[in-house]
Amino acid sequence: MSGLVTGDAVVLGLRPARLPSRALAYLLDLVVYFTGYVLVSFVLLLATSGLDLAAQAAVSVASLLLVLVGVPIAVETLSHGRSLGKLACGLRVVREDGGPIRFRHALVRGAMGVVELLMVFGTVACIASLVSERGRRLGDVFGGTLVVRERVPGTRLLPVPPPPPWLAGRFSGLDLSAVPDGLWLAIRQYLSRTHQLDPQTAAGMAARLADDVVARTGAPAPAGVPAAAFLMAVVHERQSRDAARAFAAARVSAPAPAPVAYGGPPVVPVRPVEPVAPVRPVEPAPPASGFAPPA
DSSP: OOOEEOTTSBEEOOEEOOHHHHHHHHHHHHHHHHHHHHHHHHHHHHHTTTSOHHHHHHHHHHHHHIIIIIHHHHHHHHTTSOOHHHHHHTEEEEETTSOBOOHHHHHHHHHHHIIIIIITTTHHHHHHHHHSTTOOOHHHHHHTEEEEEOOOTTOOOOBOOOOOGGGTTTTTTOOOTTSOHHHHHHHHHHHHTGGGSOHHHHHHHHHHHHHHHHHHHOOOOOTTOOHHHHHHHHHHHHHHHHHHHHTTTTSOOOOOOOOOOTTSOOOOOOOOOOOOOOOOOOOOOOOOOOOOOOO
16 A cells, blocks of 8 residues: 555555556557557548658658657646546556646656657566566656556545644745655655554654754744644645645735744734725705695
8 A cells, every 4th residue: 555645635545556557558558549640640641642752751750759659648748647548447647746747747757658668668667667666667767756546445535634723824934845755745644644653653753754844944943833733834834835826827816915934923914994985964855845645
């Protein structure tokens, strides 16, 4: 069982895919792509019948690279790691921290796949997958990805506990760019399973992880903050930043809050006072004329 975590700091009970299932998924993808290549080649043959042999050969090579290299990269990018073969076998490509892959991950996997899958008929990929503990080929190693099994029954998601309310906003000015993904993974695994550990062991692990975060950020933790609470607040801060970047386009424009100094008290935003509409004076009623409508 793998201890992968999503970007929401939730542990995924997924198992890394092994060589048989990955090979079957790749063969299914290869059949689909080869069928598409034959259809595209037939259409291009009719369209370029008036060209010379050199031009027809160049078009054929370009279509081969497009269908067997470009299309798999586009499919993995747009489907977040689910090609047709992987979807049929219940597999998915994810980052090492469990998050969805992006274009650069699919590009590295596709470029390495040309060498270790197409040029040597999958020999290098099979050897690397058998040697690797988690069944990774060279494209996964260089791209920072992992192929996992999604169809695993009986899995339960263990959320990371939220930080104490008094730590909200305390770390908005902390630079987290130097913290590696491996350390985030270790912190999330610890926080999601801290209730299963012995209190003394959990306290020691929290202290070590907090020291690693402090060493990466270069800023000491505020005095009086427990190590476990510090880790919860730092993970929550990273989640908030990821969510802000993901939904920046859909978020309503609002004045940005003033930056909070690291370790200082949180700044409570003051809501602007809405202007009050002027009260219209009441006009006096006209004097009674003594007229009464007919009954």
